Amino acid sequence: MGALIQKSSLIGTRIKKLDAPEKAGGKTRYVHDLDVPGQLHAKILRSARVHALIKRIDTSKARELPGVHAVITAADVPYQRPIGVGKDHLPLKTDRVRSPRDEIAAVAADTVEIAEAALALIEVEYEDLPVLSDPRDSLKPGAPLIHPEPHGGDGRDSLKPGAPVAYAGKPDNIAMTFAYEQGDVAAGEAQSDVVVEDTFKLHYVTHCCMGVSGVIAEFDAMGNLTMYSNTQVPFLHKREFAEILSMDPARVRIIQPPIGGGFGSKLDIYPFEPICVFLAKATRRPVKLVFTREEEFLASPTRQPVILTLRSGAKRDGTLTFRKVETLHDNGAYTSWGATTPFVMMQTISSLYRVPHCKYHTTAVYTNNPYAGSFRGYGNLQSTFAVEQHMDKMADAIGMDALEFRLKNAQDPGEVTPQGMHFKTCGLKDCLKTAAQFSDFQAKRRANAANWKSPGRTKRGVGIASMLHVGGGAKIYPSDGCGSILKIDDFGTVTLITGASEIGQGSETVLAQLVCEELGLPMSAVRVVNSDTDITPWDVGVHASRTTFIAGNSAIGAAQKARVKILTAAGARFDMPPERLEMRGGFIVRADTGEALVEFSKFVRSLHFSDKAELVMTSFYYEPPSRHQDKEFKGDVSAAYAWATQVVEVEVDMDSGLVRLVKVTGAHDVGRVLNRLGIEGQVEGGIVMGQGYAFTEEMIVENGVVKNPAFRDYKLVTAPEIPEMEVHFIETMDGEGPQGAKGVGEAPAICVAAAAANAIYNATGVRIYELPFTPERVYRALKGLVEKLSWKAAA
Amino acid sequence: MSLHQEISFTLNGVVTQVSVAVEMSALDMIRTVLGMTGTKYGCGEGECGACTILVDGLSLNACLLFALDFDGREITTIEGLADDALGSRLEQAFATSGAVQCGFCSPGLVVQARHLLDKNPDADRGEIKRGIEGNLCRCTGYVKIVDAIVSAAAAAAEKEA
Numbered sequence: 001m002g003a004l005i006q007k008s009s010l011i012g013t014r015i016k017k018l019d020a021p022e023k024a025g026g027k028t029r030y031v032h033d034l035d036v037p038g039q040l041h042a043k044i045l046r047s048a049r050v051h052a053l054i055k056r057i058d059t060s061k062a063r064e065l066p067g068v069h070a071v072i073t074a075a076d077v078p079y080q081r082p083i084g085v086g087k088d089h090l091p092l093k094t095d096r097v098r099s100p101r102d103e104i105a106a107v108a109a110d111t112v113e114i115a116e117a118a119l120a121l122i123e124v125e126y127e128d129l130p131v132l133s134d135p136r137d138s139l140k141p142g143a144p145l146i147h148p149e150p151h152g153g154d155g156r157d158s159l160k161p162g163a164p165v166a167y168a169g170k171p172d173n174i175a176m177t178f179a180y181e182q183g184d185v186a187a188g189e190a191q192s193d194v195v196v197e198d199t200f201k202l203h204y205v206t207h208c209c210m211g212v213s214g215v216i217a218e219f220d221a222m223g224n225l226t227m228y229s230n231t232q233v234p235f236l237h238k239r240e241f242a243e244i245l246s247m248d249p250a251r252v253r254i255i256q257p258p259i260g261g262g263f264g265s266k267l268d269i270y271p272f273e274p275i276c277v278f279l280a281k282a283t284r285r286p287v288k289l290v291f292t293r294e295e296e297f298l299a300s301p302t303r304q305p306v307i308l309t310l311r312s313g314a315k316r317d318g319t320l321t322f323r324k325v326e327t328l329h330d331n332g333a334y335t336s337w338g339a340t341t342p343f344v345m346m347q348t349i350s351s352l353y354r355v356p357h358c359k360y361h362t363t364a365v366y367t368n369n370p371y372a373g374s375f376r377g378y379g380n381l382q383s384t385f386a387v388e389q390h391m392d393k394m395a396d397a398i399g400m401d402a403l404e405f406r407l408k409n410a411q412d413p414g415e416v417t418p419q420g421m422h423f424k425t426c427g428l429k430d431c432l433k434t435a436a437q438f439s440d441f442q443a444k445r446r447a448n449a450a451n452w453k454s455p456g457r458t459k460r461g462v463g464i465a466s467m468l469h470v471g472g473g474a475k476i477y478p479s480d481g482c483g484s485i486l487k488i489d490d491f492g493t494v495t496l497i498t499g500a501s502e503i504g505q506g507s508e509t510v511l512a513q514l515v516c517e518e519l520g521l522p523m524s525a526v527r528v529v530n531s532d533t534d535i536t537p538w539d540v541g542v543h544a545s546r547t548t549f550i551a552g553n554s555a556i557g558a559a560q561k562a563r564v565k566i567l568t569a570a571g572a573r574f575d576m577p578p579e580r581l582e583m584r585g586g587f588i589v590r591a592d593t594g595e596a597l598v599e600f601s602k603f604v605r606s607l608h609f610s611d612k613a614e615l616v617m618t619s620f621y622y623e624p625p626s627r628h629q630d631k632e633f634k635g636d637v638s639a640a641y642a643w644a645t646q647v648v649e650v651e652v653d654m655d656s657g658l659v660r661l662v663k664v665t666g667a668h669d670v671g672r673v674l675n676r677l678g679i680e681g682q683v684e685g686g687i688v689m690g691q692g693y694a695f696t697e698e699m700i701v702e703n704g705v706v707k708n709p710a711f712r713d714y715k716l717v718t719a720p721e722i723p724e725m726e727v728h729f730i731e732t733m734d735g736e737g738p739q740g741a742k743g744v745g746e747a748p749a750i751c752v753a754a755a756a757a758n759a760i761y762n763a764t765g766v767r768i769y770e771l772p773f774t775p776e777r778v779y780r781a782l783k784g785l786v787e788k789l790s791w792k793a794a795a
Numbered sequence: 796m797s798l799h800q801e802i803s804f805t806l807n808g809v810v811t812q813v814s815v816a817v818e819m820s821a822l823d824m825i826r827t828v829l830g831m832t833g834t835k836y837g838c839g840e841g842e843c844g845a846c847t848i849l850v851d852g853l854s855l856n857a858c859l860l861f862a863l864d865f866d867g868r869e870i871t872t873i874e875g876l877a878d879d880a881l882g883s884r885l886e887q888a889f890a891t892s893g894a895v896q897c898g899f900c901s902p903g904l905v906v907q908a909r910h911l912l913d914k915n916p917d918a919d920r921g922e923i924k925r926g927i928e929g930n931l932c933r934c935t936g937y938v939k940i941v942d943a944i945v946s947a948a949a950a951a952a953e954k955e956a
């Protein structure tokens with residue numbers, strides 16, 4: 001009789017990241033560390049002006065510099081097309097610059113130093129145009145227009161005649177608008193016993209990935225393009241590059257070396273990427289382009305800055321009646337994902353709590369400022385900041401406890417919101433109760449508020465905020481799928497080939513874990529391949545907290561096929577029905593007794609040497625049960641939704657305005673904990689990113705110019721400043737989730753600023769509507785030196 | 796061409812002679828001349844700590860040093876810690892404690908932690924946090940980095956006892 005193997009599970013255990021030993025030992029090669037033989041180095045000349053016409057570019061001196069292989073301007077790439085979400089800018093600008101980041105020329109040279117020296121030799125003559133730097137001015141009559149004329153390439157060399165090659169231009173500065181409505185806000189307001197209205201101002205911050213942007217582009221002899229890229233969307237990238245180059249997408253290969261941080265910054269295509277490709281094409285050499293940190297601050301995306309006016313109402317019994325929101329999004333000079341954050345913002349407005357009547361409107365306007373991309377949380381930090389401050393204000397106005405008020409309006413499982421979201425699992429009430437209980441929120445809030453008038457330099461405050469975010473993929477594109485290939489070699493090693501990208505979040509490890517769980521194998525038995533579009537199956541990219549859910553379900557699908565195949569073969573071998581067999585601990589065992597029949601590796605080896613073993617499985621998780629929003633933004637966009645509540649405690653120095661974040665108690669509905677080590681890291685890292693957003697980080701933009709493009713002046717949170725963090729996981733076991741799990745990547749960053757605002761109010765009796773909570777801003781607010789913000793769209 | 800100078804130093808225990816441009820930074824030399832890429836460029840101005848190395852046992856930012864500053868010195872990079880008891884213990888602890896996410900800051904942090912525990916083997920959490928203040932991490936929120944350093948220190952102490 002064989003050994004007895006007990007049932008065991010990896011789910012919920014602490015599993016170290018597969019790539020961690022390499023990374024900790026400095027052996028991981030990021031794009032910055034790669035060199036391709038024969039490679040040239042590229043640098044980009046950016047605009048010396050904020051908004052100007054380009055009257056003349058003279059590259060002749062730069063071209064003559066020894067070691068320079070190519071100098072290109074828009075004139076050299078007539079085939080270029082507008083890129084990005086809004087398709088409103090060319091990689092190399094033609095006759096106009098709209099932002100200091102704008103790309104005018106680029107050089108490929110033997111060394112970085114020569115490329116830099118060549119940039120200095122390029123002469124550009126500008127004719128300045130008036131600068132538009134305040135989004136509130138963009139809509140005023142007579143405002144400078146940012147895109148007054150069509151601009152683009154001429155379509156020469158295009159393999160697709162008729163495909164758009166230019167941006168049509170805009171007669172005004174409106175890049176995008178969004179309007180959503182449910183119920184009748186006027187009726188809701190008429191039913192209200194309390195109505196509050198405030199304007200909130202959310203600032204510029206940027207991702208600050210520790211690895212700066214970089215890319216290597218190379219054409220082979222057949223004209224096929226290979227890119228070593230940090231992108232979060234390799235398959236969408238393939239398509240976009242194919243379009244830009246008028247070539248067949250099949251001839252574009254994207255290799256993703258390990259990525260030094262993403263957080264949403266790498267979801268769009270940015271000018272430096274096609275520019276590097278243009279240089280590779282011009283020189284017929286591999287070309288590498290890596291940013292400096294200063295360039296990273298100037299020319300990588302930001303979080304969307306927003307001015308938001310919120311009007312909310314409630315009845316005396318604590319029932320929410322309506323919400324009306326008008327936002328002004330500073331689109332910057334071009335349109336990337338930041339402009340589309342209303343998709344997420346309106347979900348928080350309409351559905352975090354039950355509100356019968358809602359009206360949401362956003363105007364995204366062009367300015368000469370930096371343009372925003374997607375950034376962990378995707379607009380949700382901004383709308384939660386406003387919504388949760390109003391929850392506190394209304395609770396106080398009707399004299400209801402802030403927790404009770406939220407519980408009264410919190411969503412329940414099974415709810416379908418007026419916007420169409422279906423909450424099959426919903427742990428919001430558990431999140432609220434858990435975070436409040438473990439932080440002693442209610443008692444502390446009462447005690448702190450009673451302390452406003454008492455003397456003392458230091459005041460304590462406690463604040464609460466909750467959040468709702470997609471947790472089961474997001475129907476942004478027509479499909480939200482991910483494919484998997486799973487192969488088992490003759491030594492029993494399983495290789496999962498997945499479309500999902502690893503950006504440090506640990507997807508590779510969690511996918512391996514899900515496969516091991518299905519196949520009863522130790523983590524050491526699985527490899528993950530996830531970095532080459534010539535090999536990996538299709539996926540829409542790493543965004544929207546979707547990877548564990550979508551790619552996880554896809555990987556499980558492939559592993560289940562393998563299990564069925566192997567157990568069927570084992571049933572035949574051991575003359576038992578397959579359903580009475582299981583895979584445990586690297587063995588095939590009898591399900592009833594646990595008796596080991598054969599080692600997994602030995603058995604699959606025997607299968608390889610029999611005929612038709614076919615130990616290659618494919619699987620797609622193409623269509624989670626979610627639904628695209630209709631034209632009115634109604635729809636059930638995610639297969640599952642994530643919830644969280646965070647209670648933050650602060651200490652305010654009344655003399656200096658310095659606010660110390662003391663503690664964050666979080667309760668997160670994550671469906672189910674898969675890798676405990678990984679999920680704790682996601683939540684802790686997200687909280688500290690939220691802390692930076694709330695307290696220390698600000699990209700200072702004056703008249704279109706970034707004034708602090710360096711870590712010296714852009715303050716990231718450092719180790720001594722982190723709060724104590726206590727995190728509780730609420731396991732709602734989502735029916736569609738992989739092993740019950742929901743997405744968590746973005747969630748932890750979302751509540752911190754909102755809860756901190758409530759905590760500062762609880763400490764001081766002063767409410768602050770603008771971020772970040774720097775000592776100066778807090779001090780001014782404490783001294784009553786802040787003018788009340790207001791902004792409304794012109795009727 | 797720029798002025799070059801011959802320098803000689805010990806790199807991870809190996810005597811190294813190299814001719815470098817006088818204006819080259821130590822970080823550039825390590826990465827491009829010597830081809831050792833574990834030491835990372837994060838900011839180039841001493842603010843992020845991704846390029847932390849040991850120079851005569853002292854932790855420094857390679858981006859703030861000239862290559863010429865290495866002349867006659869003993870240099871240890873992350874690659875040199877593979878054979879070092881405390882260094883490899885730290886690398887293991889970083890992996891098992893969940894201190895690594897994107898991993899770009901990890902080599903600099905391991906080197907800094909090696910320096911910290913070398914000087915103060917009994918460092919408590921507060922001292923560890925202050926000791927890694929000059930190393931930025933955007934992913935982890937630092938908790939698990941501190942955990943890793945604490946557990947490596949404990950393992951080292953156990954070994955000693």
